[in-house]
Amino acid sequence: MTSVMQLLDLTTPWCVHVAITLRIADRVQAGTSNVTELAREAECDPTFLRRVLRHLVAKGVFDEPAPGEFALNDTAEQLLDEGLKLSSDLDGLGGRFAHSWGTLLEAVRTGKPAYAERFGRPFWEDLDANPKLRHAFDALMGTVGHGTPDPRLTDWETVRTVVDVGGGTGGLLAEILKAAPHLHGTLVDLPQTVAESEALFEAAGVADRVTAVAQSFFDELPAGSDCYVLASILNDWPDEEVVAILRRCAAAMNDDGRVLIRGGVSPDEHAADQLTLEAVLLGGRNRSLDEFRQFALDAGLEVAKTRESPYVVELRKPTT
Ligand SMILES: C[S@@+](CC[C@H](N)C(=O)[O-])C[C@H]1O[C@@H](n2cnc3c(N)ncnc32)[C@H](O)[C@@H]1O
Known part of the structure; x- marks a missing residue:
């Protein structure tokens, strides 16, 4: 039986957060093992820090080979990520x-x-x-957080231009352009984020095939492309905004264009309904494929197909 008292215990998550914030694992890796020294480097109280670290040792994070001396173990090494x-x-x-x-x-x-x-x-x-x-x-x-993005969202041979809507600093778009050298891409995101994309596109060797646009995706999107990517975007937003973003894509895309949704959508209704951080940050949530069928209709689109690994839902304009 699951112990509710254990489920309620906040000690461990807060101790892990504190150890990460004070970069204890990094300091141990760099050669400091004594708790007084660790506390001096991290500018914190040594007695309190020792109690935090001893709690973590009891939970299997860090070893304490001698009193007050702390060492990395396999679990503590994860704190270096x-x-x-x-x-x-x-x-x-x-x-x-x-x-x-x-x-x-x-x-x-x-x-x-x-x-x-x-x-x-x-x-x-x-x-x-x-x-x-x-x-x-x-x-x-x-x-840094998600590794190299997987560009296999669609058959790129049948696409000439792609807009990554809310594409962050351009990591996914760069991978798409590298995988499909005939493509031209447009990145859309908020100004501070777009400003960081230039160096990334240069480093990826795709700068001559990409345009970066600083704007809101609630405004008119760059028109006339045959593909609009929404990667980990729609799960940030409540239903009304999801439909508004899809409508912007529908209005901007060519008649035979497609919208590709990656992230935040699952064929399994139960899996899609799990509580995630986006709920408390933004009022967003993951959705099932069936919910997306309705959003697509509301935006004048329809689900044309899905693909696996990565799971992608493709929307198109209705043919009739
Ligand atoms: C969860 S991140 C996903 C980024 C990227 N697509 C990816 O898969 O890594 C959401 C992105 O939406 C952007 N964003 C949020 N509100 C926006 C808006 N109104 N217009 C354009 N971009 C927006 C954020 O700046 C952020 O880059």
């Missing part, structure tokens, strides 16, 4: 993520995210106002 640091650092984006869960009750009561009440403004505006957070988010969405 750069993506994990970005998403868990309480002094940065990880603090926004962790504290957002504290707004869950309000979100459940009202049906809306309470991020703005907690942090003073909605999530995307918060990132705009805090370039450090914005930079961390963009890095987390990029290769």
